[in-house]
Amino acid sequence: MLTFQQKIEILDSYPQLQRKDVSLGRVNYHYEESQHDKKTVAFHLHPNGNGYVYAGLLKGYPTDDKGLVNIRDFTEDELRRLLDASIASLSEPLPEAVPSAKKRKRLAAETNWVNGKGEKLTLKAEDDLWYLYSGLSLEMAFETPDEAREYLAEEGFTQLQD
Known part of the structure; x- marks a missing residue:
């Protein structure tokens, strides 16, 4: 010692x-x-x-x-x-948290949908939820993208290809 x-x-x-x-x-x-x-x-x-x-x-x-x-x-x-x-x-400074590729992709996810009447909706991932907008108005929120897609399909919407 x-x-x-x-x-x-x-x-x-x-x-x-x-x-x-x-x-x-x-x-x-x-x-x-x-x-x-x-x-x-x-x-x-x-x-x-x-x-x-x-x-x-x-x-x-x-x-x-x-x-x-x-x-x-x-x-x-x-x-x-x-x-x-x-x-x-x-x-050494601590490295800043870098979102995983999955999280980055999810944060950037935004898809547009249209129905037979020409009505358009936008599905966006924000804060771990999926939000469905009509213009600037929030229509609904979903916990998963699959849940949102299922709803959109039931309502007669199809995804627009960007």
């Missing part, structure tokens, strides 16, 4: 981390260049040897509900690997 002083020396060797002394002799280290709201990499290093490192964006580490790993019994190599991974994870 590393001593408190050894842990401090290791953390001090990372120029991108800023030391912040907190209460009861504890020390935190912040990564101000973090691309996330989270900036604390090392949390509550205590003179008794206890302390935590943030690993909330990493896989393979047993974290608590705040994403922290207890480093009390870490070796120097284990601590350095964790610190390197933690800093790297905070250096």
Whole structure:
């Protein structure tokens, strides 16, 4: 087990981390260049040897509900690997959620329908439902496109080919 002083020396060797002394002799280290709201990499290093490192964006580490790993019994190599991974994870912004191809297709889905009288309706996918419009007026809403198509067929509408 590393001593408190050894842990401090290791953390001090990372120029991108800023030391912040907190209460009861504890020390935190912040990564101000973090691309996330989270900036604390090392949390509550205590003179008794206890302390935590943030690993909330990493896989393979047993974290608590705040994403922290207890480093009390870490070796120097284990601590350095964790610190390197933690800093790297905070250096990259989270990728924005990209809708799946199915969801993108569904969001873009809009079909036009016409009956024998020349009346036109538009079926649009919006907010996980399918809405049937006559011009700007909402006529009906359906949970699935199949349900909407079945209704349109029963009412004598056929889909226009775009």
